[in-house]
Amino acid sequence: MVAKSYYTSDKSLVRIGKEFTVKPSTVYNWVQRYKVEFSQEKSIQQEITTFSSVLNTDAPVKKKKMTSEQLKQRNLELESQLKEEQIRSITLNQMIDMAEQELNISIRKKSGAKQSR
Incomplete structure (x- = not known):
């Protein structure tokens, strides 16, 4: 949660540390630990978004009966x-x-x- 907050916002380590009442060094350690997982999750989300947009713009299937x-x-x-x-x-x-x-x-x-x- 702390690392995700860091990656999804423009907040500094100190600011996030204050929000979660932990030391900035602890936030830094968590950010480093979950860096790979978050980047993989982010790339998967981007692929899903891209795939969804292709499906929606290519030939949308209407909800009503054809x-x-x-x-x-x-x-x-x-x-x-x-x-x-x-x-x-x-x-x-x-x-x-x-x-x-x-x-x-x-x-x-x-x-x-x-x-x-």
Whole structure:
């Protein structure tokens, strides 16, 4: 709660320490301890926001019932989008394959590879 307060406001360590009745050094320690977790949470929230905005602006699904003709039209739009994304995926995979061959480097992650911490 203290670290989150620090990251979500423009308040200083001293000010937050006074609000929570703890020493600024304690606030600093907590801020450092939860820095990674908060940044991960923040990036997840940004992804959710971005994804939501894409869904809302792309083709919103109306709350009211759609007619049969509207549903057919929506289905055609979605099938078209799916086809485009499939083509995009195939193209990107081919580009990666070509780059790996021409540059003689490994781009894709190998299964079972250890992750650095």
